[in-house]
Amino acid sequence: MKTPGEKICEVEEYLPGRGTYADEDGGVYAKIVGKEKFNNIERTVSIVPPPGKRIPGINVVGSIVYGRVFQVLNKVALLHLYPYKTARFRLVPPGPIGAIYIGDVRREFVEDLHNEFEVGDWVRAKIKRIVKKFYPQLTTVGKDLGVIKAYCPHDRTPLVRRGAELYCPKCKRKFKRKIAFDYGDPKLPR
Numbered sequence: 001m002k003t004p005g006e007k008i009c010e011v012e013e014y015l016p017g018r019g020t021y022a023d024e025d026g027g028v029y030a031k032i033v034g035k036e037k038f039n040n041i042e043r044t045v046s047i048v049p050p051p052g053k054r055i056p057g058i059n060v061v062g063s064i065v066y067g068r069v070f071q072v073l074n075k076v077a078l079l080h081l082y083p084y085k086t087a088r089f090r091l092v093p094p095g096p097i098g099a100i101y102i103g104d105v106r107r108e109f110v111e112d113l114h115n116e117f118e119v120g121d122w123v124r125a126k127i128k129r130i131v132k133k134f135y136p137q138l139t140t141v142g143k144d145l146g147v148i149k150a151y152c153p154h155d156r157t158p159l160v161r162r163g164a165e166l167y168c169p170k171c172k173r174k175f176k177r178k179i180a181f182d183y184g185d186p187k188l189p190r
């Protein structure tokens, strides 16, 4: 099984076919999740997606994803989701963007989403539902979910945790966030 971005071979060995691409250095990589299929007559390799799985990557409700907030609106925070690569596995999100709605931030009522997330925050979230292809709705309800790293909007200093709030050691401002229990020293999957 190959995941997007995973190297398959060199173009000298097999040419990129369906579901693959080649980079400038001549490496052939998977574009989608699936099994590699070598055609020894055409000298091509393609990726065949598993039956019934149209969304590449992890598309299971309940999967953990990592993302960075790029927009905070009144009712929803939008994140760019990133693949997380380790020696043992690759965590590939089901789409490039995830959304956290105001009701899915924490158990308590949230009045202002800007007290929970800001642009640039790194967030660990869980897939709550997938409304349509490439658009997972996320939740940060639970103490293991939420912001894992954030920066001061005034001087970009990494914020440190102080009780339930975040604090900038440089300009001494305080910030509210929905933080994960391991904020600042997040336990990433290994």
Ligand SMILES: [Zn+2]
Pocket (backbone or CB within 6 Å): 152, 153, 154, 155, 156, 157, 168, 169, 170, 171, 172, 173
């Ligand atoms: Zn600051």
